[in-house]
Amino acid sequence: MRLRPDDTVTPEDLARGERALVKDAAWATTAGALYGGVILVGFALELGATPAIIGLLAAIPFLAQISQLAGVALIERVRQRRTIVLLAVTMARTLILSLALVSFAEGPLQLSLLVLAQAAISLSGAVGGCAFNAWVHEVVPREALGNLFSRRLFWSTVLSSVGALSAGYLVQAWPPDDRLHAYAIAFVAAGAAGFMSSYYLLRVPEPPMRRTGPILPFTELLRAPLVDANFRNVVGFMAAWNLASNVAAPFITVYLLRQIGYELGTVTTTWAAGQTATALTMAWWGRVSDRLSNKAILRVALPAYFASLIALAFIALPERHPFTLPLLFLIQIVMGAASGGTGLATGNLGLKLAPQGQGTAYLAVVTLAGSLAAGLAAVSGGLLAEWFAARQLAFSFSWTSPGITRQVTVLQFRHWEFLFAISFTLGFYALHRLSRISEGEEHSERTVIQQLVIEASRSIDQLSPIEGLRTVILLPFGRLRDRRLRPRSGP
Numbered sequence: 023m024r025l026r027p028d029d030t031v032t033p034e035d036l037a038r039g040e041r042a043l044v045k046d047a048a049w050a051t052t053a054g055a056l057y058g059g060v061i062l063v064g065f066a067l068e069l070g071a072t073p074a075i076i077g078l079l080a081a082i083p084f085l086a087q088i089s090q091l092a093g094v095a096l097i098e099r100v101r102q103r104r105t106i107v108l109l110a111v112t113m114a115r116t117l118i119l120s121l122a123l124v125s126f127a128e129g130p131l132q133l134s135l136l137v138l139a140q141a142a143i144s145l146s147g148a149v150g151g152c153a154f155n156a157w158v159h160e161v162v163p164r165e166a167l168g169n170l171f172s173r174r175l176f177w178s179t180v181l182s183s184v185g186a187l188s189a190g191y192l193v194q195a196w197p198p199d200d201r202l203h204a205y206a207i208a209f210v211a212a213g214a215a216g217f218m219s220s221y222y223l224l225r226v227p228e229p230p231m232r233r234t235g236p237i238l239p240f241t242e243l244l245r246a247p248l249v250d251a252n253f254r255n256v257v258g259f260m261a262a263w264n265l266a267s268n269v270a271a272p273f274i275t276v277y278l279l280r281q282i283g284y285e286l287g288t289v290t291t292t293w294a295a296g297q298t299a300t301a302l303t304m305a306w307w308g309r310v311s312d313r314l315s316n317k318a319i320l321r322v323a324l325p326a327y328f329a330s331l332i333a334l335a336f337i338a339l340p341e342r343h344p345f346t347l348p349l350l351f352l353i354q355i356v357m358g359a360a361s362g363g364t365g366l367a368t369g370n371l372g373l374k375l376a377p378q379g380q381g382t383a384y385l386a387v388v389t390l391a392g393s394l395a396a397g398l399a400a401v402s403g404g405l406l407a408e409w410f411a412a413r414q415l416a417f418s419f420s421w422t423s424p425g426i427t428r429q430v431t432v433l434q435f436r437h438w439e440f441l442f443a444i445s446f447t448l449g450f451y452a453l454h455r456l457s458r459i460s461e462g463e464e465h466s467e468r469t470v471i472q473q474l475v476i477e478a479s480r481s482i483d484q485l486s487p488i489e490g491l492r493t494v495i496l497l498p499f500g501r502l503r504d505r506r507l508r509p510r511s512g513p
Contacts, residue, residue, distance in 0.1 A: 025105040027230045031161075035227040039161055040170055042225035047174035048181045049219035050111075055182035056212035057118045060293055061189050062140075063275040064286045065205045069132045073276070073411070077404015079140055080272030084264070084400065086144035087393030090386040093152030097231075103157040104228040110150030112220045117143045119213025122206035148393075155385040159373055160229055173308075175366060179301035179358075183294040185215070190290025247387040252460050253375055259455040260368065260392035263324070266448035268399035270331055270441040273407060277438040282338055282346065295351050296358030300365075307363040314469065316367035316374065317461045322471065323363030324456070328449035330357035335439035340431040375461065403441050410440040 055061070066079055097103060117139055124135045162170055189208040196204035247253050278289045311319050330353050337349045376384035416434040420427065435443055 025108060025224075026102060027104070027228045031227045031229045036161065039226040042222045043158070043162075043170065044173050044177055046219045046222040046226070048177040049215050049222065051178035051182040052185040053115065053118065053212045053216035053219060055185035056189050056208045056215060057121065060186055060275045060286070060290050061193075061205070061208055063272075064190075064193060064279065064289075065202075066133070066136065067276065067279065068201055068205065069136065071133060072404075073273070073407035074404045075133060075137070076273065076276055077400050077402075077407070078137065080268070080404070081397040081400035082137070082140045083144040083147070084268070084393040084395075084397035086141065086148045087151075087390050087397075089145045089148045090152040090390050093149040094383055094386045096149070097153055097156055101231045102228075103153040103231070104223070104226070106153040107150045107157060108220060108223055110146045110153070111223070112217070114143045114146035114150065115213050115216030115220065117146070118209060118216060121209040121212075125202040125206040125209075151389070152386050155373075155389070157226070157228060159376065159385065160231075161227065173305075175362060176301045176304040179297040179304070179362070183297040183301075185211070186290045186297075187287075187294050191287040194285050194287035247376075247384045250377075250384075253384060253388075255455070255458045255460075256371055256375055257388050257391045259452065259459060260372070260388050261395040262448075262452040262455040263364075263368065264392040264396035265399045266328070266445055266452045267331075268396040269403045269406075269448065270438075270445035272400050273403060273438055273441055274334065277334070278350070281436070281438055282342055282350075284347075288347075292347075292350050292354045296354035296361070299355040299358035300362035303359045304362045304366065307366050311366060311370060315461045316371045317456065317459055318469065319363045319367040320371075320456055321453075323360045323367065324449065324453055326360035327357060327364055328446050330354075330360060331442050331449075332446040335435060335442045339434055371459070371461070375459075406444070407438060407441060411437050413437075413440075415440075 062079065063076060066076055071079070093106070096106060100106065121136070121139055124132055124139065127135055189204075189211075192207065193201055193204045247257065275289055275293075278284050278292070279286065284292075307319060307323075333353050334350075337346050337353065372385050372388045376388075414434070414436045416431055418429050418431045420429045422428075
């Protein structure tokens with residue numbers, strides 16, 4: 023399989039490429055689950071990382087997106103996106119494999135090597151991601167984006183959940199005084215999964231890059247998305263969304279491990295529950311996205327996501343209790359479903375509104391804006407967490423009678439919980455920025471919910487012929503829909 027662009031791309035090539043893109047995503051996210059997210063945070067904590075270091079590790083992948091500027095210039099000069107992607111991501115996966123060696127280093131050198139490796143992996147991945155976005159923008163028809171990305175995300179979430187659970191319980195079962203070796207095994211497995219992803223990328227066709235006009239200077243390429251008024255609103259929304267979500271999201275694992283006190287295996291299980299919810303609802307989101315709009319999806323998914331985030335602050339009020347874990351599972355499931363819709367819609371929004379033939383610059387600018395905002399949010403979140411570590415805000419009711427004094431805490435924020443409150447507040451601004459985007463016909467939140475109920479009904483009909491199962495699961499949603507459709511009485 024050659025790396026240079028294909029002279030001709032047939033419909034059969036495109037179909038083969040779409041199947042390969044689904045498999046690539048599955049292996050790539052498996053690598054990410056075995057190396058990043060919960061596992062990376064647990065590894066850093068095992069090495070003695072402070073909240074500021076955790077924030078820095080979370081911020082590096084976002085801040086590294088600035089290398090997309092070099093990626094745009096490289097793509098326009100070389101005009102071989104598949105070659106750039108394969109070289110960049112394979113280099114990143116080789117570096118992931120080398121993380122296993124960090125476990126055998128000594129003292130403060132371990133954290134320094136981890137930060138440097140994270141930076142190198144992220145820089146390589148950003149250049150590859152820039153070329154990949156431009157490549158997919160021309161390979162996949164716009165009307166098929168929702169369906170393809172929903173399938174990619176479905177298999178990604180399934181296999182990444184398996185990978186994270188395997189790594190989490192491996193670490194938990196390993197002797198506590200030697201757990202760094204368990205992390206080393208996870209990193210080796212991550213590198214191997216990454217190489218499988220590279221293999222499937224080789225099977226995706228690449229049409230020659232088209233020119234839609236005269237060659238523009240590099241500064242003009244980057245200026246074009248910001249001159250486009252509607253796409254500028256997309257850039258503003260992506261920055262606001264990433265700022266709001268990443269103040270707290272990178273620290274959920276630390277919160278559950280250190281403040282709530284769960285083991286890594288339990289934390290990865292709750293995370294996997296959220297990923298399962300993402301996988302089960304992804305096809306619904308994809309079909310509704312193709313039928314309605316990405317903006318309509320976001321108007322439902324974003325409030326659900328931020329509501330779940332603030333709810334995390336209340337699961338152990340006033341302290342951990344028997345219902346904490348069930349509540350955590352419920353919140354992760356809702357957040358996972360909302361994250362699926364948000365990830366699908368934000369990814370599709372830029373691809374859909376970028377002019378054909380100009381995807382490289384447009385998608386690089388929107389990715390860069392969101393990534394810089396996310397990096398700033400993660401670093402700020404780490405610093406704020408250190409400041410809030412010794413602070414607490416609580417509201418309580420007291421009842422005193424002869425011989426009895428009772429106090430009930432109704433609101434309490436400690437340490438990481440302050441970040442959830444800040445993120446929830448910033449979420450309102452992200453919704454405001456979303457309202458300024460034009461994506462064709464507008465659809466209400468009610469319409470989105472109705473369509474989701476229809477998709478859920480179809481899925482359940484396919485899974486089971488038992489009418490009772492369908493009735494039990496969907497009756498509450500149907501009644502909710504009917505109430506919302508019923509005319510309101512009164513003035």
